[in-house]
Amino acid sequence: MVWMRKNIAEEYLETILYLTKGGRPAKTKDIADAMGIKPPSVTEMLAKLKDEGYIEYQPYGGASLTERGKAEAIQMERKHQVLETFLVDALGVELEKAHDEACEMEHTVSDSTLARMCAFLGHPRFCPDDHPITKGECCEKSEESMPLAGLKEGEEGVIKIVCADKGTRDYLLSLGFLPDTALTVKKKLPSNSLLVRIKGAEIAIGGDIAEKIFVKKAPA
Amino acid sequence: MKPVRVAIIGNPTVGKSTLFSSLTGIGVMISNYPGTTVEVARGSATHDGVTLELFDLPGVYSLDMTCAEERTVLDFLAEERPDVILNVIDATRLERNLYLTLEVLELGLPVVVALNMMEEAHAIGMEVDAERLSRLLGVPVVPIFLHGGLGLDELAHALFHPAKGKRFMPRYDRHVEEFIRQLTGMQMGLSRYDAIRLLMGAAGERYPEGVRSAAGLMREEIERTHGERIEEILASNRYGAAGLIARAVASQRPSRATLRERIDGLLMSPVSGMAILALIILGMLLIVFFVGGFLESVIVGAFDSMIISPASGSLVAHPLARVIVTYTLIGVQAGLGIVVPYIMTFYVLMSLLENSGYLTRAAFLLDDVMHRLRLHGRAMIPLILGFGCSVPAIMSTKTLQTRRERIITSAMVCMVPCSARSIVIMGLVATFVSVWAALSIYLLMLAITIMVGYVLGRVVRGEEMGFILEMVPLRVPMLKDVVDKTWMQMREFVYVAFPLLIAGSAFLGLLQYVGVLDYVNSLLAPITVGLLGLPPYAATALLFGILRKEMALETLAVLAGTAQFSLVLTPLQMYVFAVFTAIYMPCIATVTMLSRVVGVKDTLFITCLTFILALVISGLVAQIVPLLAAIL
Numbered sequence: 001m002v003w004m005r006k007n008i009a010e011e012y013l014e015t016i017l018y019l020t021k022g023g024r025p026a027k028t029k030d031i032a033d034a035m036g037i038k039p040p041s042v043t044e045m046l047a048k049l050k051d052e053g054y055i056e057y058q059p060y061g062g063a064s065l066t067e068r069g070k071a072e073a074i075q076m077e078r079k080h081q082v083l084e085t086f087l088v089d090a091l092g093v094e095l096e097k098a099h100d101e102a103c104e105m106e107h108t109v110s111d112s113t114l115a116r117m118c119a120f121l122g123h124p125r126f127c128p129d130d131h132p133i134t135k136g137e138c139c140e141k142s143e144e145s146m147p148l149a150g151l152k153e154g155e156e157g158v159i160k161i162v163c164a165d166k167g168t169r170d171y172l173l174s175l176g177f178l179p180d181t182a183l184t185v186k187k188k189l190p191s192n193s194l195l196v197r198i199k200g201a202e203i204a205i206g207g208d209i210a211e212k213i214f215v216k217k218a219p220a
Numbered sequence: 221m222k223p224v225r226v227a228i229i230g231n232p233t234v235g236k237s238t239l240f241s242s243l244t245g246i247g248v249m250i251s252n253y254p255g256t257t258v259e260v261a262r263g264s265a266t267h268d269g270v271t272l273e274l275f276d277l278p279g280v281y282s283l284d285m286t287c288a289e290e291r292t293v294l295d296f297l298a299e300e301r302p303d304v305i306l307n308v309i310d311a312t313r314l315e316r317n318l319y320l321t322l323e324v325l326e327l328g329l330p331v332v333v334a335l336n337m338m339e340e341a342h343a344i345g346m347e348v349d350a351e352r353l354s355r356l357l358g359v360p361v362v363p364i365f366l367h368g369g370l371g372l373d374e375l376a377h378a379l380f381h382p383a384k385g386k387r388f389m390p391r392y393d394r395h396v397e398e399f400i401r402q403l404t405g406m407q408m409g410l411s412r413y414d415a416i417r418l419l420m421g422a423a424g425e426r427y428p429e430g431v432r433s434a435a436g437l438m439r440e441e442i443e444r445t446h447g448e449r450i451e452e453i454l455a456s457n458r459y460g461a462a463g464l465i466a467r468a469v470a471s472q473r474p475s476r477a478t479l480r481e482r483i484d485g486l487l488m489s490p491v492s493g494m495a496i497l498a499l500i501i502l503g504m505l506l507i508v509f510f511v512g513g514f515l516e517s518v519i520v521g522a523f524d525s526m527i528i529s530p531a532s533g534s535l536v537a538h539p540l541a542r543v544i545v546t547y548t549l550i551g552v553q554a555g556l557g558i559v560v561p562y563i564m565t566f567y568v569l570m571s572l573l574e575n576s577g578y579l580t581r582a583a584f585l586l587d588d589v590m591h592r593l594r595l596h597g598r599a600m601i602p603l604i605l606g607f608g609c610s611v612p613a614i615m616s617t618k619t620l621q622t623r624r625e626r627i628i629t630s631a632m633v634c635m636v637p638c639s640a641r642s643i644v645i646m647g648l649v650a651t652f653v654s655v656w657a658a659l660s661i662y663l664l665m666l667a668i669t670i671m672v673g674y675v676l677g678r679v680v681r682g683e684e685m686g687f688i689l690e691m692v693p694l695r696v697p698m699l700k701d702v703v704d705k706t707w708m709q710m711r712e713f714v715y716v717a718f719p720l721l722i723a724g725s726a727f728l729g730l731l732q733y734v735g736v737l738d739y740v741n742s743l744l745a746p747i748t749v750g751l752l753g754l755p756p757y758a759a760t761a762l763l764f765g766i767l768r769k770e771m772a773l774e775t776l777a778v779l780a781g782t783a784q785f786s787l788v789l790t791p792l793q794m795y796v797f798a799v800f801t802a803i804y805m806p807c808i809a810t811v812t813m814l815s816r817v818v819g820v821k822d823t824l825f826i827t828c829l830t831f832i833l834a835l836v837i838s839g840l841v842a843q844i845v846p847l848l849a850a851i852l
Contacts, residue, residue: 167286168686173455174282175688176316179448181459187488191588195488195691199459200466201313204584206591206687 007107010076011035012045013054016063017073025062078134079106079114081127086117088128090165095128122147122163122212146217148196149210153188157215164212175203177213223264223271225300226379229293229324230308231317232279233577233692235336235366237261239308240276241704242372260296267376275302281316283323284451285422287621297327304382306375308334311341311348311363312693314470318462319455322390325357326413330382333361334375339368340695344480345473353469358387367698390461393453395445399438406431420450480694487581487694497582500573501604508565508608509639515561523553540733547729551722554768555714555809562609562639563710570605570616571705575697580689587687593670594677596620596687599629603669606636610810613638614817615709624682627818631676631826634806634814635669635833637662640769641802647773649798653791661795665802668833724808725767737763751835752796753842755780755789765801766808772801796842804834 015034019026028046032039043059050057054069065073080102087098115138118124123139126132145160159181162169176199177183187195192207205213230236244263261276277296278289285291297305307324309317324331335350354361360378364371389412391397396419403415408431410418418427418435419442439450446453486492528549535542573579579601587597598620605613613633617626637645650658731737737760741748744759752758757779765772776797777783785794805827806814815823 164686168688170284170286170451171281171688173451174284174286174319175690176319176459178452178456178459180456187485187584189490189585189588191591193584193587193687195584199313199316199319199463201316202691202693204580204587204687204689204691206587208591209686209688 008045009049009052009054010072010107011103012049013065013069013073014076014080016055016065017070017077020064025056025058025064027062028059031063074134076106078136079109081131081133082114082118082121082124082136083109085121085124085127085133089121089124098128120163122214144216145214147211148183148185148194148205148213148215149192149207151185151188151194151215151217153185156182156184156218158182158218160214160216162213164209168209168212172209172213175199175201182218183215223273224304224380225273225275225302226304226306227275227277227297227300227302228306228308229277229320230279231281231310231313231320232690234279234308234310234313234317236279236308237276238366238698238701238704239334239336239364240274241700242366242369243272243376244274260292265376267373267380270380272376272379274306275300280320282320282455283327284420297329302329304330304332304379306332306334306379308336310337311335311470312337312344312346314348315459315462315466318465319458321357322388322458322462325359325387325389326416328411328413331359331387332375332378332382333357333359334371335361335363336366338363338365338371340693344478347471347473349469353465356388356465356468358385359383388461388465390458392457393442393446395442396450396453396457399435399442402438403431403435416454420454484581484694487578488584490585493581493585497585500578500582504566504569504604505607507569508562509642512561512565512608512639515565516557519560520553520557523549523556528553543729543733544726547732548722548726550729551725551767552718554725554771555718555722557768560710563612564706566605566608566612567706567709568702570612571702572697575695575701575705577692577694580692583689584691591687593628593673595625595628595673596689598689599625602629602633603636606633606638608639610634610636610638610806611813612709614810614813618817622682623818624680627682627822627826628673628676628680630814630818630822631829632669632673634810634826634830635665635672635803637665637802638769640807643770644765644773644801645798647770648785648794652786652789653794657791657795658798661798661802664799664837668803668837672829672833728764728767732760747835751839751842752800754793754797758797761797762800762804766805768809769801769807772797792842792845796838799841800834800838803830803837805830 012031012035015031016026019030019034028039028042031037031046032042035042046055046057046063049055049063049069053066054072055063055065057063083102083105084095084098087093087102088095093101115136118136118138123135124133148157148159151157159177159179161179162172162177164172181198183196183198185194186197186202192210194205194207194210196203196205228236228240240261240263243265245265260278263274263276265272265274275296277293280287280290280293283290283294285294305324305327307321309321321331321333333353335348335353338348341348348363350361350363360381360383362371362375362378364375392400399419400412400415403418404410404412408428410427410431414427415435418431419439421436421439442450442453487496528546531549532542532546535545570579573582583597583600585597586600590597590599593599599617601619602613602616605616610633613636614630617629617633620626620629645658645661649661731740740763741756741759745756748754748759748762749756758776760779761772761776764775776785780788782788789797805811811823811827814826818826
């Protein structure tokens with residue numbers, strides 16, 4: 001039963017994070033409405049969370065997150081958003097269904113699996129409903145390389161990793177888009193479509209794919 | 221002596237087809253490879269009394285079966301077992317082209333390499349040592365100068381005598397090589413090629429279960445220890461070898477920015493590129509509209525006065541024969557009226573654009589716009605063609621990569637007002653109602669086209685492929701290529717659409733003779749008269765419009781007894797008739813071409829869609845305008 005309680009605690013923290021985004025403490029009633037639970041049970045749980053040091057809480061004043069609680073809540077929110085993005089973008093699940101199921105999965109997914117999902121998606125910055133996703137450790141690491149779309153006209157780079165789906169990846173592979181291969185951006189359109197020179201040929205790439213090819217910029 | 225069977229393999233746009241037609245002449249058969257829309261062209265050539273049978277396979281970048289073209293090539297090789305593979309490579313893009321060459325060498329069949337585009341390489345300051353390349357690869361390499369026609373005889377000679385020396389094989393990672401050795405040493409008759417396919421997990425049921433699972437375990441082992449997919453390991457080894465070979469045989473003089481590069485820069489810059497693109501599209505439309513329109517009126521007029529009238533006049537005594545002959549001839553006329561003026565003019569222009577390498581640049585510029593319809597930049601090309609004639613427009617959707625794109629784009633093409641529909645809109649609405657009313661129909665069609673694209677883009681499921689397109693280097697198109705290409709397209713239309721057009725026309729004539737048409741008129745009256753508010757004979761006119769859209773107008777004139785439409789029809793009736801004609805069912809030539817490209821089922825779907833749209837939209841116009849008039 002320990003994990004059940006952890007589950008619920010995580011849901012509370014996430015809800016409070018969401019409700020306090022405006023800067024004001026979250027009212028017991030609002031928390032109860034958002035979670036579909038009766039206010040007395042909410043009060044009881046809030047007291048427990050306060051004891052554990054996750055939140056500041058005054059009866060009638062409302063609840064706000066402590067540093068510790070906030071860090072925990074942001075991690076949960078990140079998990080939720082990455083899962084939701086994975087379900088929608090990689091698997092084509094409907095948004096609403098993805099949201100509901102991500103709510104369940106966020107409590108069971110391991111950190112390492114999540115990091116892999118995040119890398120598979122190319123460390124997305126926004127989730128399907130356009131909220132920004134907080135950067136994780138894996139995103140920070142991948143910062144050293146940047147999406148191909150980030151290079152300017154005339155700049156050179158070396159491919160680090162290609163994160164597209166298998167069909168696209170294999171097609172790119174046959175065109176020479178391999179790790180440690182040098183390329184030059186010959187043209188860049190306002191839409192981020194690129195023309196790159198690689199392996200002695202010129203290849204045009206749409207902006208969406210250019211976001212999924214990660215390169216290390218060569219010093220000019 | 222048995223003919224030598226040669227399969228031509230190479231990257232897209234390396235001049236494979238040009239080389240093919242230089243070797244074979246124009247006696248070429250094009251056939252769809254069973255179950256695909258991928259085409260294989262077949263032709264033959266005789267050299268020193270021995271026949272070469274050549275198969276021009278679709279252009280591919282690798283043989284890893286990642287796309288339909290690659291599957292077709294491998295299936296073809298497995299089933300047809302050619303005697304020799306002719307691998308065409310582009311000297312200006314040597315490294316990338318050699319990647320495929322290395323895969324071809326692994327197949328184990330005799331190989332001859334044609335080193336194409338030698339003139340272009342020379343022009344950009346590149347020298348390629350063909351002899352050295354031949355020594356390195358261990359197969360004959362023949363340099364080809366297509367503009368000068370040099371190298372073809374040597375090539376034919378090499379195809380009869382592909383040397384069987386020791387050929388180059390790419391060496392893979394130590395780990396991979398070890399497993400290849402284990403697999404080929406299993407006493408199961410597995411070749412090196414078999415072993416590689418097994419390790420890649422791409423091999424089908426041809427191999428016994430036990431071998432496949434053993435190879436699966438090996439693959440996992442390799443991927444685990446390397447932390448990379450095996451495809452990536454093999455590809456990077458092959459590219460490593462290709463790079464070494466390319467550097468060993470090619471030398472590049474440092475060249476200043478050439479005129480070619482400066483032109484290319486202008487063509488692909490956002491501002492100047494778009495302006496040039498707009499001018500080219502406009503220019504094409506005008507040329508086709510005027511040149512095509514002029515040729516059509518000459519051909520149709522001459523056919524009328526010199527063949528149809530005399531023929532029908534001489535058969536006055538035999539009414540049945542007269543009707544059938546006349547309508548058959550009208551079918552021939554309709555075909556000639558489309559093929560020669562529009563298809564020919566269009567394809568001359570299109571092959572100029574395509575062979576010069578401009579089309580890939582246009583697709584690059586337009587990708588962003590088309591992306592909103594979840595289509596590729598490439599899909600813009602058929603839509604532009606559609607303003608001239610839907611038939612070549614739909615033919616050109618064959619160059620799109622996925623089936624999904626072909627269906628969406630073809631459906632959109634059917635909504636673009638082609639020149640025949642323009643004749644109805646202009647001849648009826650612009651002349652007898654007002655220019656603005658005619659313009660409003662064009663805007664309406666544009667809106668419908670975009671709407672169809674938007675909706676289908678979200679409804680039609682299937683593979684969506686991001687935009688990845690190799691730029692064809694800019695070149696001056698060769699006259700021979702343009703002529704060949706135009707001829708091939710016209711021939712395809714003549715073979716495919718002509719017979720149907722003629723049979724359909726004769727059938728309609730027969731229907732009229734036995735009086736079915738009057739029956740049809742009364743049968744369709746609830747729609748034509750009730751919903752659309754048109755005279756009953758409009759049904760017959762619309763039926764004839766299926767043959768050729770502008771025939772709807774011509775038949776209407778015959779049935780109304782006058783071409784002075786304002787005497788017999790109200791402005792609203794004319795407007796509704798033009799709108800309906802513009803939208804409903806693509807003409808029979810288009811339908812035939814559609815079924816060739818997207819299959820019968822989707823052709824039916826698109827045709828029904830246009831019918832429903834036509835009924836709804838022109839019905840709405842017919843019903844709402846009088847209401848509005850009453851209120852105002």
